[in-house]
Amino acid sequence: MRHMRTLLMIRDVANAGSIRRAAEDMNITGSALNRQIQKFEEEFGGPIFERLPRGVRLNTAGELLMHHIQAQLSDLERVRGQVADLSGERRGHVTIACSQALNPTFLPREISRYRAEHPGVRFTVRLRDRAQAERELSSFTTDLAMVFEPVYLVDFEVIKAVEQPVCAVLARDHPLAAAAVLRLRDCLSAPHVVPSRDYGVRHLLDMATRGRSLGLDPVMEADSFELMRQYVLYEQVVGFQIPIGLGPGLDPRMVVRRIDPRDVEPGLLLVGQMRGRTLPVATAKFAQQVSSALEELSDAV
Amino acid sequence: MRHMRTLLMIRDVANAGSIRRAAEDMNITGSALNRQIQKFEEEFGGPIFERLPRGVRLNTAGELLMHHIQAQLSDLERVRGQVADLSGERRGHVTIACSQALNPTFLPREISRYRAEHPGVRFTVRLRDRAQAERELSSFTTDLAMVFEPVYLVDFEVIKAVEQPVCAVLARDHPLAAAAVLRLRDCLSAPHVVPSRDYGVRHLLDMATRGRSLGLDPVMEADSFELMRQYVLYEQVVGFQIPIGLGPGLDPRMVVRRIDPRDVEPGLLLVGQMRGRTLPVATAKFAQQVSSALEELSDAV
């Protein structure tokens, strides 16, 4: 797309942090690129970059412009997708930032279901914590985000929200496995493992224990829900997860028990997009499919 | 802005309906413009225009692209406004599509109040009926719309809504002027004038009389609220208007009477924008000011 060559140049310069470096990457000389930038700044009515001794950096105006550029690029992609859609073929690329919980069963199942109908659509799945996911929405790095208990919510437009209670994961022969519903104090009296502070499950646990006598005293704090899930098979500990991450294919040697909602309130699993943006056809359809899948899932509970 | 020259060309060709005609308007030859279009279509991956014996017309893909172009143009304007805002000066241009009711007092007052603080901001006010106003929002021809009882509401994002009851306007010496609140049947028994079908006031009157024995039997049906207002001074008729169109500067020879809310339900006066769009700074500020003015106004009633 020729008409936005200059905009792409600006973006690449901003990413590279130096005109010459960006110029090399795109196989032109620094001087040519430099002049493009200068010409643009003149037309724009003011500088876009700060000139530093070691390169360039976007100034405030540049940041605003950058946002516009990203939006324009993504919107053009959407238009091209829609046009391709007119001629029958459904093509496109869906980029999702999601938290770990969606990995084991939910996303694989949904993506394959979608691709069965639209084989022309490709997917990129980025594993991100909730704060990162929202940042990537803002920077148009990702189209869709699925996060548990998001933090900022400024540019986040909720497409679908379902409640997800925090559950305990334990070995089948764990003493607590007998009860159908567990009290939080029992879980915390036993040895337990918790996710690190970036995660929504941990956030809910922190909220539940704040100001109470019982506190977290984890034998392990980890980044990986899969690790923690497997760990209950090796040592008699209690792990914490949300149901969506514990699909039907759960190891038969472990069990899942709900925690009394009086102790830990359920969190929200959100599907969202960048506020105000019109999603490409493929992405919008997928978002819709995921939403109704979540709907059924929450009805089942 | 050089980088969207091609896009502007496409827009102008679409508007002119012919490449040569558009070329003349922008002082280049038809061949040059023709080649720009062809080059773009090649890059885009398909034709944008239908070639007709009498000129060109956007095809479906072109329509989609056109929407994108207009969105980009308006978003770039927004960015430039925000950047200008950084350097202290508040500049910009606010385009409003509004129904007639806002004309006599409300908009003049609000615009002058705004300009007193920000003299760099210019205004364009377009008088439109409610359907036109919404279409102009969709086509980015206007930034803000103020309409009474809008019809479609698909691309319309409500910024502010206030109730406006339908009122009767009559000469001070009209027999009905004695009562503080009028019944609709009394108004319709007397000679009356009503707005034409495009207007929200008429819509509410139609709703109120539908299926009732009393029907509209206007001596005059008109497009102009000002005309109808003045007319009550010349013949003993009842006119219908909403309070916001009847500011403090009302002619002392006429009076306004509320109509019993049991007879005609109040309509909604809406301030709105194109759904999902980020408004330019100046426009957003003005929308905010107007909203709070409406707030006070409805508190007063």
Add this chain to the structure above:
DNA sequence: CCCGACTGCTGCATTTCTTGCATCATAGCG
């Protein structure tokens, strides 16, 4: 302290792209 490596910037020659002119084929209108 100085030298090298990096930065952005600029004058000049070259290449690439855009534009204007003349022309063609086509289709509607009177």
Add this chain to the structure above:
DNA sequence: CGCTATGATGCAAGAAATGCAGCAGTCGGG
């Protein structure tokens, strides 16, 4: 049947972008 529109195209002149070489400035390390 002309007349006058339309969009498309070949060719040459003009405009714009690019590459090259070199400038001044800053930073880091010997």
